[in-house]
Amino acid sequence: MNTKPPMSPAKASRRYQTQMVVAAVTYIALIAGTVDTLRAKPPMPERVLLALLPALPIAWMVWAVIRYLSRADELQRRVNIEALAIAAGTTAFLSLTYGFLEDLAGFPHVPLWWVFMVIDLVWAGSACILWRRYK
Amino acid sequence: MKNRIHVLRAEQRWTQAELADRLNVSRQTINALETEKYDPSLPLAFAIAHLFGRPMEEIFQYQADDVPSTQ
Numbered sequence: 001m002n003t004k005p006p007m008s009p010a011k012a013s014r015r016y017q018t019q020m021v022v023a024a025v026t027y028i029a030l031i032a033g034t035v036d037t038l039r040a041k042p043p044m045p046e047r048v049l050l051a052l053l054p055a056l057p058i059a060w061m062v063w064a065v066i067r068y069l070s071r072a073d074e075l076q077r078r079v080n081i082e083a084l085a086i087a088a089g090t091t092a093f094l095s096l097t098y099g100f101l102e103d104l105a106g107f108p109h110v111p112l113w114w115v116f117m118v119i120d121l122v123w124a125g126s127a128c129i130l131w132r133r134y135k
Numbered sequence: 136m137k138n139r140i141h142v143l144r145a146e147q148r149w150t151q152a153e154l155a156d157r158l159n160v161s162r163q164t165i166n167a168l169e170t171e172k173y174d175p176s177l178p179l180a181f182a183i184a185h186l187f188g189r190p191m192e193e194i195f196q197y198q199a200d201d202v203p204s205t206q
Contacts, residue, residue: 134167
């Protein structure tokens with residue numbers, strides 16, 4: 001409290017939500033815009049650059065999360081950090097377990113980008129459940 | 136821990152959002168404090184006491200069965 005954050009938690013929440021929506025829309029647009037070109041297997045440097053393009057809005061999302069957490073108040077930070085810890089642990093457990101099943105039991109291959117989906121879904125779900133404690 | 140934040144806020148005729156703005160926290164946090172679901176950090180408790188111009192023990196009442204660092 002002695003170093004007052006430059007932005008109120010309410011304003012920081014609103015900005016964070018806007019940034020997440022804009023980033024998600026940009027991500028979907030980039031995926032939709034590059035998928036046909038990538039399926040046609042363009043030459044090598046272009047293929048890598050096109051495949052990396054949708055990662056840009058994701059990097060922006062990660063930055064928005066870090067900034068939101070630094071501007072959030074103590075309860076928002078507590079809930080989100082606890083939810084992130086649950087998400088990290090769950091995702092680590094699931095990816096390790098499925099890795100074993102894939103390698104040793106012949107289960108079908110699951111692409112690595114699923115890790116992002118799982119960590120985000122568990123984070124959001126845990127945060128919703130944790131908030132109920134304080135309502 | 137018990138507190139009188141709700142009563143003190145009502146005396147000032149502030150909404151939860153107004154109190155949240157004055158303390159630089161979210162409205163959800165004010166609600167969690169007033170319903171005694173969340174105990175504030177020491178700096179936030181001091182900020183609340185300072186804002187209402189009361190000593191801390193007039194606002195917060197420690198209960199014998201309060202366990203530190205839970206909830």
